[in-house]
Amino acid sequence: MAQDVVRTADPIKRGFKLSDFPRTVQVSPNVYTYEDFHAGAEKFTTTNMFVVTSEGVLLCDAQGDAEATRKEVEAIAKITPQPIKWVVIASDHGDHTGGNSSLPGGITFFIHPNSKAILDRQAANAKxxxxxxxxxxxxxxxxxxxLNLGGERVQILFLGRAHTGGDLSVYLPRQKILFLSETFLNCVFPAMRSAYPSEWLKALDKAEKIDANIYIPGHGFTEQAAVSKEELHEYHRALKAVIEEATRLYKAGVPVDEAVKQANWGEYASWTLASSQGPIAVRKVYEELSGKL
Ligand SMILES: [Zn+2]
Structure with missing residues (x-):
């Protein structure tokens, strides 16, 4: 094992106090992550990345409400006087976009067409x-x-439909840093409400083949390089195990309402969100196997 940290998304088990968050973590001389708690009783972080360049800041995802993203913008301003100029919407979900009204004006956004369609539809349907x-x-x-943003080469990548369908990743080749957003949930149970289970596995195959030293998740803690590599692999194994367990039940002819009760997640039953996301995962895998996805 690479380093002696508790492998968990739970801040208390990890040895933090809740008051340690939100926090900014320095990953390299000009790359940082920003972690704040996801809404809800079960505490775990929503993790964003930002890159400081000589021409402005690139922010990859943001937080889930206006107050949280306002604090994030302030935290970035404590690190650098450079303005936020570019934002990658790597996950279109509300917990990563719901605070975007607190971002300053004049930003260039990058987004996958599938995510744009989702956000445009949500805005059109809003009451x-x-x-x-x-x-x-x-x-x-x-x-x-x-892209070349203020001297930093940046590759925005679509590795395939995974957690949202418009999942983008951000790779910094000079520093071998890969921000995977919600394609990588670090010690958080595979959350499949809007996922494409088998395509998500293929996206993780691609992610693990990218030449990176450090992999940054969309939820869960920012890890040291070697730990991040192990945990990405562990997450890949978890997603595979969850799909296999749901597939086993499907093939045994277990009706879905019964399958959500019978599913045995093994070592992943203790992961953050297992009790709420397990049943959703079973239903989503059933949908895919029955051709309804
Ligand atoms: Zn999320």
Missing amino acids: RPPSWRLPADAVLVPDKKD
Whole structure:
């Protein structure tokens, strides 16, 4: 095992106090993560990455409500006077976009077309006028975009449909840092409400083949390099095990309502969100196997 940290997404088990969050973690001389708690009783972090360049800050995902993202913008301003100029919407989910009204103006957004369609539909269906809308000039990244932002080479990558369907990753080749957003949930049970189970596995195959020293998750803690590699692999194993268990029940002809009770998650039953996300995972795998996805 690479390093002596408790492998968990639970801040208390990890040895933190709740008051240690939100926090900014330095990953390299100009790359940081920002971790704040996800909403809800079960505490775990929503993890974003930001890159400071000579021409501005690149932010990869943000927090889930206006107050949390306001604090994040303030935390970035404590690190650098550079303005936030670019934002990658790597996950379109509300816990990563719901605070976007607190981002400053003049930002160039990058987003996958699937996520743009989801956000545009949500805004159109909202009962009240939304506090934030994806700007019309957002740059679409259907596959891959190579950028040079203030001297830092940045590759925005679509590794395939995974947790949201429009999942983007951000790779910094010079430093071999890979931000995977919700394609990688560090010690958090595979959350499948809007997932594509078998395609998610393929996306993780690709992620593990990318030449990175450190892999940054969308939920769970920022790890040291060697631990991050082990935990990405462990997450990949967990997703595979969850899909296999649901598939076993499906093939045995167990009705889905019964399968959610029978599913045995083994070592992953203790992961954050296992009790709430386990049944959702069973239903999603059943959907995929029966061709309803
Ligand atoms: Zn999330």
